Amino acid sequence: MIGACFLFLQQTNSTMNVHEYQAKEILSSFGVRIQRGKVAQNTKDAVTAAEALSEETGTSWFVIKAQIHAGGRGKGGGVKLAKGIDKVEEVAGSILGMDLVTPQTPPEGKRVHQVLIAEDVYYPGDSEPEEYYMSVLLNRSTGRNMIMYSTEGGVDIETVAEETPHLIFTEDVDPAVGLMPFQARRVAFNLGLSGNGFKEMVRFVTALYKAYVQSDSSLFEINPVLKTSDDKILAVDAKVSLDDNALFRHKDYQALRDLREENPVEVEAKEVGLNYVALDGNVGCMVNGAGLAMATMDLIKQAGGEPANFLDVGGTADAARVETAFRLILKDPKVKAILVNIFGGIVRCDRVAQGIVDAYKNMGDSIQVPIIVRLQGTNADIAKALIDNSGLAVHSAVLFQEAADKVQEVLR
Numbered sequence: 001m002i003g004a005c006f007l008f009l010q011q012t013n014s015t016m017n018v019h020e021y022q023a024k025e026i027l028s029s030f031g032v033r034i035q036r037g038k039v040a041q042n043t044k045d046a047v048t049a050a051e052a053l054s055e056e057t058g059t060s061w062f063v064i065k066a067q068i069h070a071g072g073r074g075k076g077g078g079v080k081l082a083k084g085i086d087k088v089e090e091v092a093g094s095i096l097g098m099d100l101v102t103p104q105t106p107p108e109g110k111r112v113h114q115v116l117i118a119e120d121v122y123y124p125g126d127s128e129p130e131e132y133y134m135s136v137l138l139n140r141s142t143g144r145n146m147i148m149y150s151t152e153g154g155v156d157i158e159t160v161a162e163e164t165p166h167l168i169f170t171e172d173v174d175p176a177v178g179l180m181p182f183q184a185r186r187v188a189f190n191l192g193l194s195g196n197g198f199k200e201m202v203r204f205v206t207a208l209y210k211a212y213v214q215s216d217s218s219l220f221e222i223n224p225v226l227k228t229s230d231d232k233i234l235a236v237d238a239k240v241s242l243d244d245n246a247l248f249r250h251k252d253y254q255a256l257r258d259l260r261e262e263n264p265v266e267v268e269a270k271e272v273g274l275n276y277v278a279l280d281g282n283v284g285c286m287v288n289g290a291g292l293a294m295a296t297m298d299l300i301k302q303a304g305g306e307p308a309n310f311l312d313v314g315g316t317a318d319a320a321r322v323e324t325a326f327r328l329i330l331k332d333p334k335v336k337a338i339l340v341n342i343f344g345g346i347v348r349c350d351r352v353a354q355g356i357v358d359a360y361k362n363m364g365d366s367i368q369v370p371i372i373v374r375l376q377g378t379n380a381d382i383a384k385a386l387i388d389n390s391g392l393a394v395h396s397a398v399l400f401q402e403a404a405d406k407v408q409e410v411l412r
Contacts, residue, residue: 125229281306
């Protein structure tokens with residue numbers, strides 16, 4: 001049950017993800033050193049990008065990276081090395097158009113529409129290249145921004161946390177004073193750096209934190225951060241999640257949204273003013289309010305089901321809005337039942353009930369799954385009577401446990 005709540009909190013946090021190449025552009029605009037590259041939509045553009053990149057950076061090898069909103073791209077064949085310009089077209093062609101499957105994509109994968117042609121930064125030199133992990137995010141337990149970092153870069157940080165947690169360090173930042181120079185130096189020290197590499201890391205951390213705050217981001221994840229063979233510190237990969245609530249301050253960032261990478265039902269819901277988050281279960285949820293949503297998901301899990309979504313209808317629940325909500329939920333083929341759980345404070349329960357009845361009649365045969373309705377609050381008794389006397393295949397409930405029992409019953 002706790003897992004359902006945590007998943008809900010993670011996925012309903014209002015963020016906008018961007019591609020790696022866009023994330024690097026944001027970082028670079030604040031002085032963060034990055035692995036340079038150019039984006040391409042087809043193989044011809046990929047060759048042109050490689051030629052331009054070679055002229056600008058001197059690189060003769062190129063890293064071709066699939067641009068999708070998911071991690072683990074290398075494991076799925078979405079990151080490949082082209083050892084020369086003559087190999088770029090072939091390598092880019094093998095990635096473009098593929099349905100890339102990673103641990104973070106749906107089972108069918110995500111279609112690759114563009115690739116990043118990046119410079120080779122693992123060149124030989126006076127010292128061996130070293131990879132680190134670094135992220136900036138909100139520490140919910142302290143209410144402060146936190147830099148999390150590790151000497152174990154280039155691998156899943158979850159694996160590091162599980163197997164060698166002592167290799168993960170954190171640095172909480174006091175919002176009143178921001179990141180202090182001694183904190184940036186401590187990061188570099190804990191990563192085992194010295195000499196010019198130490199100084200470069202201090203600059204990198206300082207610029208990275210400045211970028212995080214001024215871009216109004218909710219997450220930066222750089223994995224790996226690389227110390228090159230000549231002691232430069234740069235971001236080889238970058239994940240940036242922007243806070244949706246602050247996008248009005250960053251009109252240029254709004255243009256970075258790629259709707260092809262987002263759940264189409266979530267996009268449709270947003271367009272009609274509904275808060276919808278897709279999950280992986282079999283019971284659709286329609287609620288009003290985040291707290292009630294978490295309790296409802298716990299209720300579903302207690303009844304032996306799994307929540308298929310979170311959908312908040314807000315304070316308005318007329319027939320048109322309820323019908324739209326039902327249609328969105330039913331677009332998920334895994335849904336075996338729908339639980340409507342509404343607390344009628346601002347909106348009256350009888351109005352919601354009438355909206356459900358009218359929506360059900362309007363949709364006709366479109367609804368092929370049982371619906372359980374629990375309405376509590378203003379005019380709840382009238383609402384129950386409306387549902388019970390409608391003649392429709394809708395189960396009404398008053399108590400939380402009663403709703404759980406009905407969910408369990410219809411899932412058998």
